[in-house]
Amino acid sequence: MxxxxxxxxxxxxxxxxxxxxxxxxxxxxxxxxxxxxxxxxxxxxxxxxxxxxxxxxxxxxxxxxxxxxxxxxxxxxxxxxxxxxxPCLRVKPNPELTAKGLYQLGVEVYGGALLNPWFDRDLSIAGRVSYVDREGQVRDALVDFRRPVVTIPSLAIHLDKEANSNRSVNPQTDLPPVLMQSGGDERRPFRDLLRQQLCAQYPGCDVRQVLDYELSLYDTQPPSLVGLQDEFIASxxxxxxxxxxxxxxxxxxxxxxxxxxxxxxxxxxxxxxxxxxxxxxxxxxxxxxxxxxxxxxxxxxxxxxxxxxxxxxxxxxxxxxxxxxxxxxxxxxxxxxxxxxxxxxxxxxxxxxxxxxxxxxxxxxxxxxxxxxxxxxxxxxxxxxxxxxxxxxxxxxxxxxxxxxxxxxxxxxxxxxxxxxxxxxxxxxxxx
The missing domain is CATH 3.40.630.10 (Zn peptidases)
Known part of the structure; x- marks a missing residue:
């Protein structure tokens, strides 16, 4: 080749x-x-x-x-x-979080990830979902939102004067990404959103209930050649x-x-x-x-x-x-x-x-x-x-x-x- x-x-x-x-x-x-x-x-x-x-x-x-x-x-x-x-960020089993009118997801760090580069990225969600169909059978399907649906905004440097000299990341409090505006304190079950995505991704897919999932966040920026002479790969x-x-x-x-x-x-x-x-x-x-x-x-x-x-x-x-x-x-x-x-x-x-x-x-x-x-x-x-x-x-x-x-x-x-x-x-x- x-x-x-x-x-x-x-x-x-x-x-x-x-x-x-x-x-x-x-x-x-x-x-x-x-x-x-x-x-x-x-x-x-x-x-x-x-x-x-x-x-x-x-x-x-x-x-x-x-x-x-x-x-x-x-x-x-x-x-x-x-x-x-x-290494990546994985969605927790009960991820629903709301604060200041925003719907966020609880995430867990998988592996020895460098955490700072995860901020201010256009992130999507993908993985495996287990569900029950209309006949009562437990099935699996791969899901991929394929577009930016979450992001982890940085705190403005005006509010964190030491961000460039002494920045640490608390995985529990600093990493929950923003999914959407929640309309007050409403917390729509995340599994309902997954059910919608499954039905959209697989037309005719008969999903009665989402049981569980193993989902990761990922960067939607595609791989590319980098360098004046295309010497490098970034991905x-x-x-x-x-x-x-x-x-x-x-x-x-x-x-x-x-x-x-x-x-x-x-x-x-x-x-x-x-x-x-x-x-x-x-x-x-x-x-x-x-x-x-x-x-x-x-x-x-x-x-x-x-x-x-x-x-x-x-x-x-x-x-x-x-x-x-x-x-x-x-x-x-x-x-x-x-x-x-x-x-x-x-x-x-x-x-x-x-x-x-x-x-x-x-x-x-x-x-x-x-x-x-x-x-x-x-x-x-x-x-x-x-x-x-x-x-x-x-x-x-x-x-x-x-x-x-x-x-x-x-x-x-x-x-x-x-x-x-x-x-x-x-x-x-x-x-x-």
Whole structure:
């Protein structure tokens, strides 16, 4: 896939994926268009060699795999992992608030979000809604208002003289967004508004009662190229939908002869401890049903996982926050992430294999090690390595403004990582 086409398709994916549910829906559509067959965890599986399959859990995590023509016990499985969730604001179960004639929503912070950038944005609402239809059946539907419906106004600097020098955000009192004017103290149930949106979004949808929901606020500003020469990408949710897209395209475009797998887990931003998170059994369950529980250790011994999650690019205004020899630059290639305390799962073998592929393609790569006097974040890499015993590489595209409502990365780095991962998925072996 050419560089410009890659970014065009990336932008479309980002626009259509305001929540993990929507991201998994979009990935499912693209997989089916390329011949992947949907599996149901609740049903028996009959898998055939040389075929492609995918399965979802909770509609927010997805695993896609191709069985290949070689037995996994001989060839191993080339795996790529990423996560579908991003830090954001989630709507509370009883969100209705009224003050000074305004209807507001109670929200909860999800993950380690940078909160200040959420103010004064044109925000919308999207997620999953559970409801009862006219026949009394409980059903789910994805909802997306698709236009600005809420905003979080800043307090004027005249009333907060220290806003530019000492501003802190109280998540309980400062973040409730304005939804509409309420007409006094009237508090129309938010679920009634959701019911209206469902009926408008799905003509003919027969909604008797909205039962519950998992809804997020998101910025309606679309992805864009930034810079005098279009050198950069600015968008919401680059961490980590960029890696999901790279992994997906790598799998779609690779030779189907090699056993290969993509897993995109939910809940990485809050620790991954869930049925569909990387600390849960989803990936192990799928591997057992594919290769068999008894054969899994043999398969894992011949396999490798690439955990793709964005890295910290060196910020020119804060260069002192980085190790001088390990400050990745935007558009200078993907970043091998290394931490000797196992916050990243990279070792010399997995890093060496990536460098070998990258060098053979004439493509750049970089390394990141956090300053020795600072703490280090983590990824699904160590969790997956610990759960499965699979050799793992942590790598990612360098970016600025990680966990902000709008993030920034180089316009070339995603395509570079895609080219290397496509070659990696086609390797006949990864063991030595």
């Amino acid at each position: 050419e560089y410009a086409v890659f970014n065009e398709q990336l932008f479309d994916f980002l626009r259509q994926s305001p929540t993990p549910y929507h991201a998994v829906e979009q990935m499912s559509h693209r997989l089916e268009a390329h011949g992947f067959h949907r599996l149901d965890e609740a049903e028996p599986w009959t898998l055939e060699a040389g075929c492609r399959y995918y399965v979802t859990r909770n509609d927010s995590s997805i695993i896609a795999f191709q069985t290949g023509s070689r037995a996994p016990t001989e060839a191993g499985v080339r795996m790529i992992g990423a996560h579908t969730d991003s 919401a949710r680059l961490d980590n939908l960029l890696s999901c897209f790279i992994g997906l395209q790598s799998l779609l475009d690779t030779d189907p002869e090699q056993p290969a797998l993509l897993v995109c887990n939910d809940h990485e931003e809050v620790g991954s401890m869930s049925a569909e998170g990387a600390q849960g059994p989803f990936l192990a369950n799928v591997l057992d049903r594919w290769v068999g529980a008894d054969a899994r250790p043999q398969v894992i011994a011949r396999s490798m996982m690439v955990s793709a999650d964005n890295a910290h690019g060196v910020h020119p205004n804060y260069a002192d926050r980085y190790d001088d020899n390990h400050g990745p630059l935007l558009n200078e290639g993907p970043v091998i992430k290394i931490n000797n305390n196992q916050r990243y799962a990279t070792n010399s073998r997995t890093a060496g294999l990536y460098r070998h592929i990258s060098d053979s393609l004439g493509l750049p790569c970089q390394s990141f090690v956090v300053r020795s006097d600072m703490g280090c974040g983590s990824t699904i890499g160590p969790l997956t390595a610990g759960n499965l015993g699979v050799r793992t590489l942590d790598i990612g595209v360098p970016q600025f403004a990680m966990h902000s409502i709008r993030e920034m990365c180089g316009a070339r780095d995603g395509h570079t990582l895609y080219q290397v991962l496509r070659r990696y998925l086609a390797l006949s072996e990864v063991t030595s």
